[in-house]
Amino acid sequence: MIRAQTLLKVVDNCGGKTARCIKVKGKSGKSAAYLGDIVIVSIQSLRKRYRSQVRVRVDKSEIYHGLVVQTQKFSRYSTGRGIRFGRNAIVLITSKNKILGSRISTFIPRKFRCLKWSKLGILGKGFI
Numbered sequence: 001m002i003r004a005q006t007l008l009k010v011v012d013n014c015g016g017k018t019a020r021c022i023k024v025k026g027k028s029g030k031s032a033a034y035l036g037d038i039v040i041v042s043i044q045s046l047r048k049r050y051r052s053q054v055r056v057r058v059d060k061s062e063i064y065h066g067l068v069v070q071t072q073k074f075s076r077y078s079t080g081r082g083i084r085f086g087r088n089a090i091v092l093i094t095s096k097n098k099i100l101g102s103r104i105s106t107f108i109p110r111k112f113r114c115l116k117w118s119k120l121g122i123l124g125k126g127f128i
Contacts, residue, residue, distance in 0.1 A: 010091075016043045019042060035068055035069070043058050
């Protein structure tokens with residue numbers, strides 16, 4: 001359950017480390033975001049540049065869109081099973097819903113396989 005002012009981990013390789021949620025896109029008021037929702041975020045900190053050739057695609061304090069891929073809130077599938085993660089995490093996307101990074105460092109819930117985000121399974125470690 002992600003609301004405004006929630007700190008989120010960025011799990012792709014675009015250069016961001018943590019982000020703060022500004023607003024849940026498509027919802028009003030104090031609505032919360034769950035798996036698969038799009039949030040508007042501001043980058044709080046960047047990853048260390050371990051090589052000089054690393055191209056950072058994001059800047060600190062800039063506003064981006066993010067897709068929620070992990071939440072601490074328990075999410076139930078239609079089969080009766082559910083999933084819960086130890087952190088709130090996002091993947092940064094453009095305003096036209098294109099993924100900014102080229103690699104994702106975590107497993108992706110299989111809910112995204114049926115949605116239009118099937119590319120996440122290829123970029124990530126797989127579906128869980």
